Amino acid sequence: MSTAQAGARRPLTILQKSTKKRVTVRLKNEVEYKGKIDSVDQYMNLIMTDAEESRGERTLANYGRVIVRGNNVLFIRLEREL
Template sequence: MVKLKWGMEYKGYLVSVDSYMNLQLANAEEYIDGQSTGNLGEILIRCNNVLYLRGVPEDEEIEEADQD
């Protein structure tokens, strides 16, 4: 999960990170105010926009897949 300075969150599979901490996510989903706004696919997030990133526990991913 990546949270931006502006409050948006993105959840996806981390594909790559460069030396500047630019992030590439695959199968990314956008969340605004905790609500999913849809699947974006593959995205690149520029480093200066990132507030923080955190890992999502595997069991949380499995639960969401079961709900779909």
């Protein structure tokens, strides 16, 4: 059990280290947000800044600052240089 607990928060820890970096967040409704992560909590609630909202190839809107509720997140693409 200690192994399970030792690594228990690793994906979230890595996500928290990626604040100020550019990521792409895709939600379950297929909409994507490209921008910088400003903060994140254990539910994957995210604050993103300078976020571009798009669906497929189409840009929908730009947001200065947006809070995305974590339970809508499908995946978050991190930049390789992280």
